[in-house]
Amino acid sequence: MYKRLVIIGGGGHGKVIADIALKSGYKDICFVDDNVGGDCMGYPIIGKSCNLEQLNNGETDFVIAIGDNQIRKRIAEQHKLNWVTLVHPSAQIAYGVQIGIGSVVMAGAVINPEAMIGQHCIINTCAVIEHDNQLGDYVHVSPNATLGGTVHVGSCTHIGIGATVRNNISIGENTVIGAGAVVVKEISGGGVYIGIPAHLKT
Template structure:
């Protein structure tokens, strides 16, 4: 049994905690910089601020924060720690040439098919489908119910919104946001927010 400290006491943190427990491991507690948190969160101790990670050298960590930039900054701050990869037992993951990077979270009912490569500190959220030969770069977030067809490449830090669909053989560059329910039918090679059916550029990422 592995002991895990979760960075981020929030709604997403609740789901990550459940994923850890469902996997048979132990949640040691949370670290969070919110001064309004009490001494416990969903029944687990709040152990202090993020900087207090140094007090737990024998414990694994996972970052439960949806924002990719914040997640990346925290990972850089915690350089050298041992990262926990959280995979819910109800996720369906192919045994054929797949890989999932450290610190990544794969939620219940997600599907990761043959040949898919998932980077470090990604979120593959509840019910998301990552089809064969997809490449998901570090810190990307595939939201609840999003569906990526075969041979899709998602760049670093990109967020695919809830219920979005990406057709096969499409590339999406880094640091993009694909809106909820959007349908991506061609390559997206410039950073920005893309919405609609088919997905088109709306604005810069803020």
């Protein structure tokens, strides 16, 4: 029996998550958004994040649909709610994969054996997470990004759209890998890296 689902964030990313929720069997969907009211995809925006505790009645699931890793982290840490993990039915999740609570996996993503995905991560459309990857909490892997085997990604790091990370590479926390970058060397953490091969953006 599916409960009501509250999606936090009524923007484009929220629409994608609502679509996954519908395909996963949720029928009672609504949104919370601090900036806009009205509706999102025809589902009502019923309040703001300050109302979240009131909505937490034990019959409601929650998911955060905000792409900014730091904001996702702040909301998840501030509110003790029944966070759910959502996986699009077309995503390929291999044997031994672990996906942390609150994470979302979009259409066409591939996560290969024994990869570990942290909490409240976004594995976006058609991203490839190869075998034995370890992703910390609040990581966002953008559409069509590819992480080779045994890549480690620190918490709150954003891998940009179409970026590639060579196998056996570690990227630290709070790092941004720009769109289309190719990472071939370890990145200790922090900063924005762009280009081929990826280098610190000055």
